[in-house]
Amino acid sequence: MASKVETIINKYEADKGQLVSILQDIQTEHHYLPKEALDEVVALLDIPASQVYSVATFFKAFSLTPRGRHLIKVCLGTACHVRGAAKVVDKMELDLSIKRTETTPDMRYTLETANCVGCCALGPMVMIDEKYHGQITSDKVSPLLAKYE
Amino acid sequence: MGSRPRPNDKAPAGRLNSPKQLEALRASILNKRDPKRPCIALCVGTGCLAYGCVDIFQAFNNEIAKQKLQNSVDIRATRCRGFCERGALLTIYPQGVFYQRVKLEDVPEIVTETIVKGRIVQRLLYTDPNTKEQYAKEADIPFYKKQQRLLLDANSKIDPTSIEDYLAIGGYSALAKVLFQMKPEQVIEEVKKSGLRGRGGGGFPTGNKWQSTREAHDEIKYVICNCDEGDPGAFMDRSLMEGNPHSVLEGMIIGAYAIGSHEGYVYIRHEYPMAVENVMTAIKLAESKGLLGSNILGSGFHFKVKVSRGGGAFVCGESTALMASLEGKVGEPRAKYVHTSEKGLYNRPSNLNNVETWANIPHIILKGSDWFSSIGTMTSKGTKIFSLVGKVNNTGLIEVPMGMKLRDIVYGIGGGIRDGKKFKAVQTGGPSGGFIPESHLDIAVDFDELTRVGSMMGSGAMIVTDENTCMVDMAKYFVGFLQEESCGKCLPCREGLKRMLQILTDITDGRGREEDIELLARLAATLKDAALCALGSTAANPVLTAIKYFRDEYEAHIKDHRCPAGVCKPLITYSIINEKCPGCGKCVEPCPTKAITFVAKKEPVILDQEKCIKCGTCYDICNLKAVAIK
Numbered sequence: 001m002a003s004k005v006e007t008i009i010n011k012y013e014a015d016k017g018q019l020v021s022i023l024q025d026i027q028t029e030h031h032y033l034p035k036e037a038l039d040e041v042v043a044l045l046d047i048p049a050s051q052v053y054s055v056a057t058f059f060k061a062f063s064l065t066p067r068g069r070h071l072i073k074v075c076l077g078t079a080c081h082v083r084g085a086a087k088v089v090d091k092m093e094l095d096l097s098i099k100r101t102e103t104t105p106d107m108r109y110t111l112e113t114a115n116c117v118g119c120c121a122l123g124p125m126v127m128i129d130e131k132y133h134g135q136i137t138s139d140k141v142s143p144l145l146a147k148y149e
Numbered sequence: 150m151g152s153r154p155r156p157n158d159k160a161p162a163g164r165l166n167s168p169k170q171l172e173a174l175r176a177s178i179l180n181k182r183d184p185k186r187p188c189i190a191l192c193v194g195t196g197c198l199a200y201g202c203v204d205i206f207q208a209f210n211n212e213i214a215k216q217k218l219q220n221s222v223d224i225r226a227t228r229c230r231g232f233c234e235r236g237a238l239l240t241i242y243p244q245g246v247f248y249q250r251v252k253l254e255d256v257p258e259i260v261t262e263t264i265v266k267g268r269i270v271q272r273l274l275y276t277d278p279n280t281k282e283q284y285a286k287e288a289d290i291p292f293y294k295k296q297q298r299l300l301l302d303a304n305s306k307i308d309p310t311s312i313e314d315y316l317a318i319g320g321y322s323a324l325a326k327v328l329f330q331m332k333p334e335q336v337i338e339e340v341k342k343s344g345l346r347g348r349g350g351g352g353f354p355t356g357n358k359w360q361s362t363r364e365a366h367d368e369i370k371y372v373i374c375n376c377d378e379g380d381p382g383a384f385m386d387r388s389l390m391e392g393n394p395h396s397v398l399e400g401m402i403i404g405a406y407a408i409g410s411h412e413g414y415v416y417i418r419h420e421y422p423m424a425v426e427n428v429m430t431a432i433k434l435a436e437s438k439g440l441l442g443s444n445i446l447g448s449g450f451h452f453k454v455k456v457s458r459g460g461g462a463f464v465c466g467e468s469t470a471l472m473a474s475l476e477g478k479v480g481e482p483r484a485k486y487v488h489t490s491e492k493g494l495y496n497r498p499s500n501l502n503n504v505e506t507w508a509n510i511p512h513i514i515l516k517g518s519d520w521f522s523s524i525g526t527m528t529s530k531g532t533k534i535f536s537l538v539g540k541v542n543n544t545g546l547i548e549v550p551m552g553m554k555l556r557d558i559v560y561g562i563g564g565g566i567r568d569g570k571k572f573k574a575v576q577t578g579g580p581s582g583g584f585i586p587e588s589h590l591d592i593a594v595d596f597d598e599l600t601r602v603g604s605m606m607g608s609g610a611m612i613v614t615d616e617n618t619c620m621v622d623m624a625k626y627f628v629g630f631l632q633e634e635s636c637g638k639c640l641p642c643r644e645g646l647k648r649m650l651q652i653l654t655d656i657t658d659g660r661g662r663e664e665d666i667e668l669l670a671r672l673a674a675t676l677k678d679a680a681l682c683a684l685g686s687t688a689a690n691p692v693l694t695a696i697k698y699f700r701d702e703y704e705a706h707i708k709d710h711r712c713p714a715g716v717c718k719p720l721i722t723y724s725i726i727n728e729k730c731p732g733c734g735k736c737v738e739p740c741p742t743k744a745i746t747f748v749a750k751k752e753p754v755i756l757d758q759e760k761c762i763k764c765g766t767c768y769d770i771c772n773l774k775a776v777a778i779k
Contacts, residue, residue, distance in 0.1 A: 017476050017477045017495075018457065020459065020460045024458050024460070054478075055460070062460060077381030077382050078381045078580075078610065081381075082618050082623075090764055091741070094741050115379060115381050116378075116382060119196045119199060119384070120383070120384055121196060121536075130422070132195065139769045
C-alpha cells in the first residue's frame, strides 16, 4: 500500500493543492479511504492530519468505511426527482435491507445517492459501478440488482 | 471506461510555431477529407452510454469491415447532441439523415440500406409524438429546428478526442487572431462590447470581470474554468466539456492572454468521468501542437492548464469555495468584501468563468462583438443552453437565443407535456431558482425577466412539472438538497435551512399548522439578508415562489391534509380501480409486503391497506392504469 500512495502523490508532484484529486485516486484504488493511506498522505504532503480529515469528510465523494463490490448511485437530481427517483431509492432500501450510504453485510452492494449524474433526460437514473441505467422505475429495481453478483 | 472508441486520435505531427503553420496544418487536414464521403456520426456521450452506444459503435466498425467499406465510409464517435431521450442517436453526413433509438440489431441494415443503397430506414426516423409526422433530417425536427446551436452544433460533428476534428471546423483560429492581431486591451474591449454575461448563474458581465483581474496588481494571476456543475438537472457543462473541450480551452487561453495570466485550472466534477478524460486528452493534444504551454504558436505567450477534480460539493460552485478546494482545503466560501479578481486563489487575482462562458469566447473573437450582440435581448446577449427536462415530451439539451418565449421552449421545442397531462410550472435556476407558473409562460427568457418573476437563470436547468408534481414536495426537495449541501460555516444557512426543512416535512406529513406559511416566509427573508454566500441567500427562492404561485397546494396540505398531486406519502392511499383491473396478477408478485391478493382471472385483485407501504411498485407496473392514488 505504501508505494501506491507515494506513486499517486508523485503523479501530482506532491502539490498540496491537489489534495482532493489525490484522495480521489486513492479511493479509486481501494474503493474507500483507508486510515493508513490517509496517514501516509499527511506525512508525504506535510500537511496537518486535521486538514486531510476535514477534506475527506467534507466532500460527498469520499468514504472512510469500506464499500461493497458494487457501488449503486441513485440519482436524486431534480429531473430524476420529478420522475419518481425517491420511489426507486425506497425500493432499493427495501430490497437490500439497508439505508442509503450503507453497505450490505455480505459486502455485495453499497447504496448511495447522487445529486445529479448529468443524464437528466433519462431519469430516473441509476449508476451501478461505471454503468448507467436510465428510466428506472421501482418495478425494475429487483431485476436490475440481480444482475450484479 | 478505457474501451471508449477514439478512431481519429492519431499522433499529432508536431509543434506549430506560427499562425501560418496552423493554417497549413488545417489545409492539409481538410485536403485529406472528402466532404462527399459518407460519415456516420454516432453519439457516445454519457447519456447514450445507457443505451449501449459503445457496442453499437463497435458493431458499425465490424459491419463496415465485413462489407469491405473501410475506404468509402467514415465513422465518428461524437458526444452529446442533446436529444438524449431518443438515444442511441446518429447522423449520416453529408445528407444529415438522423436516426434515433438505434439498437445493435439495426446496424447491418443501416449500413446496407442507407450507406450502400442510399435508402432511408423509415422506422428509425423521428416521429413527432403530437403530429405523427416523420422527419428524415436532423435540421427539420422541431426539437432542433427552433434552436440556434451556436455552441452545441459542433458536438454532433466532431470527435472530441481528435484535435484534427476541431481544427477542421476552424478551431484555434480565434486564438491565432488574438495572439497576433490584437492587444490584450482590445480583446477585453471586444468581449465587453459583445455584452456576454457569465453563464454560470451570476450573469456578471464577462468583459468587466476580465478587466478588473487584468488591472489587479500582482505578477501571478489565475484563470479558472468552473465545470463543477453541481446544479441538479443541468448538464450543459458536461456536454460541452465532453463534446468539445478544445473550444473551452481556446476560450481560456484567449482569456488568459487578455488578463495576463499564465496559469489556469479546470475544476471539474468527479461525477463526470468522460468529461475529465476528454479535457485531459484535449490539454495533452493542444500542448503537443504548441497551442497550449510555452511559446504558444510562436507568439512568446505561455499558459499552462491543470485539471482538478471536485469532490462532489454543491457549494463549490461558489467561486470562493471552489478556490479553497483548489488549494486542497475544505470547500467553504468566504465573504466577498474583496473580490476574487483582486484576491482569489492563493490570494492572487483570479478570474473564474463557467464552461459555457469560455466556449462563447472564440465565436465572439472570430465573428465580432456586433454579430454576437445582435443575438438576444437588450440586456442578455447571445444564446443560452438549457437542459429541458422533467415532464416534457422532448427532453434534452437545447440552445436558444436569449429572449425566446418560455412557452415556445416548453411547447415548441419540448413538444408539450407528456402523456397528455396538464402543465403546472417550470422550475428554472436549480435549487436557487424558482417556479414559473402558467400565467408567466409568455415571458421572454433572459437574465432579467427570470429574476423579475422570482426565479433566476442559474446555470440553465429547466425542469418542467405537471399536475402530478406536488409543489410542497418540490420545495421540500430543494430545501432538503440545500441543507445537506450547506457547508455549515454561517448560521442563517446552517440552521435556517434545517428549520425550513422541518416545517416543510411537517406540512407534507400532514402535521402542518396554519402559521407555518408565514414562518417560512420570515425564515426565507432572514436567509436572503444574512447568509454568507449565494447558496444560502437564494435558498428560499423555491419556497417563496411555490408559496406565491401555489398557495392553494400548501393550504390543501395544511387544512385538508390532502396532497392534490398525490405525491406526499402520509397523505395518500393507493387503491385498485375495480372496473379497470382485469385480475392479471402482474402486480401481486412484485409487491414487497404481499399486500395484493390474487382472486381469479377477470376478478380485480385486492389491496390490503394495512399492509400497503405506498412504495408505488404496483402503480408503476400496471399498464392498464388500474391503480389509483388518492
